[in-house]
Amino acid sequence: MQAHIRDLQRTFDEAEVNSDIEALNTLLADDFRSIGEQGYVLDKQQWLGKFADFHYTRLESSEVDVCLYGATAIVRCVQRCQSTWRDAEMSLTGRVGQVWVQLTEGWKLAGIQFSSIGHT
Numbered sequence: 001m002q003a004h005i006r007d008l009q010r011t012f013d014e015a016e017v018n019s020d021i022e023a024l025n026t027l028l029a030d031d032f033r034s035i036g037e038q039g040y041v042l043d044k045q046q047w048l049g050k051f052a053d054f055h056y057t058r059l060e061s062s063e064v065d066v067c068l069y070g071a072t073a074i075v076r077c078v079q080r081c082q083s084t085w086r087d088a089e090m091s092l093t094g095r096v097g098q099v100w101v102q103l104t105e106g107w108k109l110a111g112i113q114f115s116s117i118g119h120t
Helices: 002-017 021-027 044-052
Strands: 028-035 041-043 054-069 072-085 088-103 106-116
Touching: 002 021, 002 054, 002 072, 002 088, 002 106, 021 028, 021 044, 028 044, 041 044, 044 054
Parallel strands: 028 106
Antiparallel strands: 028 041, 054 072, 072 088, 088 106
């Protein structure tokens, strides 16, 4: 099961890099919440809407750790990314925590939280 969750995490990363709203919509739980590295909170529609102004140019996850707790999985990793927001280039290295939950329709990402660990 850990391998399946790692595959979902990679699929999520790929969907983000490709700004694949359809795939992201399928992967996110309806009550999904994101907590950004500066403390802001986005719900599912806000998260999907950010791709109007935001695009990844590179996203790499490493040090991926998956812990299973019944129908819940916690994923922790380090992400290094480069992106643009409203044409401004950004670079960030951060620790990311994801909460995946198993629902009747399959595994969904219910929450994600980012913590900056400096620039690279």
